[in-house]
Amino acid sequence: MQTFMEQLPTVIGALNVGFLQTLKLFVVTLLGAVPLGLIIAFGAMSKVKILKVLCRGLIWIIRGTPLMIQLLIIYFFPGLVLANNVWGGGETGRFIAACVAFIVNYACYFAEIYRGGIQSVPVGQEEAGMVLGMTRRQIFFNVTLLQMIKRIVPPMSNEILTLVKDTSLARIIAMQEIIWAGQAFMKGSQGISGAIWPLFFTAIYYLIFNGILTVLLRKLEEKLEFFQ
Amino acid sequence: MAILEVKGINKTFDDTLVLKDISFVLEENQVLAIIGSSGGGKTTLLRCLNFLETPEEGEMWIHDKKIFDGLENKTLSEAQIRENRLHFGLVFQSFNLFPQYTALGNVMLARQLEAKSKPDYGKNKKEIEAAIEKQAKELLTQMGLEDRMDNYPHQLSGGQCQRVAIARALAMSPDILCFDEPTSALDPELTGEVLRVIKELSERDNTMIIVTHEMAFAREVADKIIFMDDGRIVEEGPPEQIFENPKSERLQEFLQSMITV
Ligand SMILES: Nc1ncnc2c1ncn2[C@@H]1O[C@H](COP(=O)(O)OP(=O)(O)O)[C@@H](O)[C@H]1O
Numbered sequence: 410m411q412t413f414m415e416q417l418p419t420v421i422g423a424l425n426v427g428f429l430q431t432l433k434l435f436v437v438t439l440l441g442a443v444p445l446g447l448i449i450a451f452g453a454m455s456k457v458k459i460l461k462v463l464c465r466g467l468i469w470i471i472r473g474t475p476l477m478i479q480l481l482i483i484y485f486f487p488g489l490v491l492a493n494n495v496w497g498g499g500e501t502g503r504f505i506a507a508c509v510a511f512i513v514n515y516a517c518y519f520a521e522i523y524r525g526g527i528q529s530v531p532v533g534q535e536e537a538g539m540v541l542g543m544t545r546r547q548i549f550f551n552v553t554l555l556q557m558i559k560r561i562v563p564p565m566s567n568e569i570l571t572l573v574k575d576t577s578l579a580r581i582i583a584m585q586e587i588i589w590a591g592q593a594f595m596k597g598s599q600g601i602s603g604a605i606w607p608l609f610f611t612a613i614y615y616l617i618f619n620g621i622l623t624v625l626l627r628k629l630e631e632k633l634e635f636f637q
Numbered sequence: 638m639a640i641l642e643v644k645g646i647n648k649t650f651d652d653t654l655v656l657k658d659i660s661f662v663l664e665e666n667q668v669l670a671i672i673g674s675s676g677g678g679k680t681t682l683l684r685c686l687n688f689l690e691t692p693e694e695g696e697m698w699i700h701d702k703k704i705f706d707g708l709e710n711k712t713l714s715e716a717q718i719r720e721n722r723l724h725f726g727l728v729f730q731s732f733n734l735f736p737q738y739t740a741l742g743n744v745m746l747a748r749q750l751e752a753k754s755k756p757d758y759g760k761n762k763k764e765i766e767a768a769i770e771k772q773a774k775e776l777l778t779q780m781g782l783e784d785r786m787d788n789y790p791h792q793l794s795g796g797q798c799q800r801v802a803i804a805r806a807l808a809m810s811p812d813i814l815c816f817d818e819p820t821s822a823l824d825p826e827l828t829g830e831v832l833r834v835i836k837e838l839s840e841r842d843n844t845m846i847i848v849t850h851e852m853a854f855a856r857e858v859a860d861k862i863i864f865m866d867d868g869r870i871v872e873e874g875p876p877e878q879i880f881e882n883p884k885s886e887r888l889q890e891f892l893q894s895m896i897t898v
Pocket residue numbers: 650651655673674675676677678679680681682
């Protein structure tokens with residue numbers, strides 16, 4: 410039986426590998442969902458009826474069902490129902506499937522935030538730009554955009570902090586993120602079994618990471634406090 | 638010769654006519670005041686002049702140039718509309734200043750963007766920017782805001798905001814500056830400072846159209862008054878005639894109601 414101090418490096422090593430996977434899922438989700446959300450938001454506000462119905466329908470379904478179900482369906486549906494496992498086997502396949510599920514899910518939440526932000530800028534702002542002879546493009550980039558960003562930063566911060574914790578749901582399709590890594594030591598892995606304490610350590614990773622993010626996002630909010 | 642001629646403007650919202658056959662002329666350097674009870678179509682008329690609304694029928698002429706024709710309107714490009722719109726300036730009831738720019742920034746922004754889109758900007762960047770800033774500072778000084786130029790709108794009083802908005806509109810050198818109830822969003826003690834700068838502008842050979850509920854002010858600055866009611870021009874004439882000798886019953890009632898409140 411190893412002592413705690415002997416087990417620690419093994420556990421930390423495993424948790425680091427898991428956390429890297431968590432971090433990758435987090436970053437890829439943000440990179441994908443931030444722009445995709447904008448597209449869905451514009452679709453949901455479109456004058457083209459079909460586009461609007463499709464986008465609003467997607468938002469309704471995604472926000473109305475648990476992310477866990479979405480993960481399971483996206484991962485297993487192609488293989489089990491279409492008899493074509495597009496994801497391929499192994500950790501890479503699971504990671505890609507998780508990214509797709511997370512990007513679509515978060516894009517829908519972001520879309521609603523964007524839509525609120527866009528609609529909260531008074532029409533008077535655009536009209537003031539128009540009577541001064543600005544083009545629509547100039548008005549968007551020089552007048553409305555920053556006001557939208559100011560309004561969406563606080564709700565986006567909430568979603569981003571939630572995303573950090575939500576990445577743990579990828580565990581359901583056995584993606585080897587940090588909780589999976591911690592839990593392995595309960596069942597037994599690398600000569601350690603029945604240990605619950607690695608799981609507590611995973612919590613510390615989350616706390617530290619979210620703490621850093623909170624500070625950064627708060628800085629961004631403060632940067633935008635020069636106007637009202 | 639008339640600087641502006643409006644002919645037979647009709648505008649509907651959801652099948653109700655809110656402007657009915659509006660026609661009038663405005664001479665250069667004249668001040669036109671539009672009065673009338675609310676819902677009469679005054680704001681809609683100013684919005685049509687500034688191309689924020691599109692009338693179904695009618696024409697607008699600036700000098701001898703037709704800038705709007707209800708029949709041909711759909712064929713105009715966005716750039717052409719923008720060019721025509723710049724004959725007018727508009728000061729909104731609720732200021733609509735850009736909150737993320739200082740007073741100076743608000744006045745300069747449109748000019749800067751316009752300059753940047755021109756091909757010679759790259760070569761003469763410094764001179765162009767300096768000229769824009771100089772003009773903006775002069776306008777703000779003229780508005781009595783020389784020590785407020787670096788303040789953001791939320792740091793200014795309503796009266797100061799409205800004066801920034803006036804400077805911002807003047808920066809584009811419009812032929813005709815329109816005001817939509819410029820003081821009705823202000824606390825009573827702040828209306829004076831705004832009315833004073835508008836009066837000064839009227840004395841400096843500016844052509845203006847002012848929608849207002851300030852009857853004494855209208856009488857003092859206007860060369861011509863239009864009384865609108867229910868989407869129509871009911872009566873128009875010089876201030877003395879409108880205020881001392883109103884012909885229509887509606888105008889008599891309206892003036893009566895303005896006195897009693
Ligand atoms: N965007 C709009 N949609 C529908 N009706 C409108 C709109 N804008 C104004 N109206 C209507 O047009 C009429 C004239 O309004 P307005 O021009 O604001 O009058 P005023 O400025 O004289 O008070 C009112 O009956 C008003 O309800």
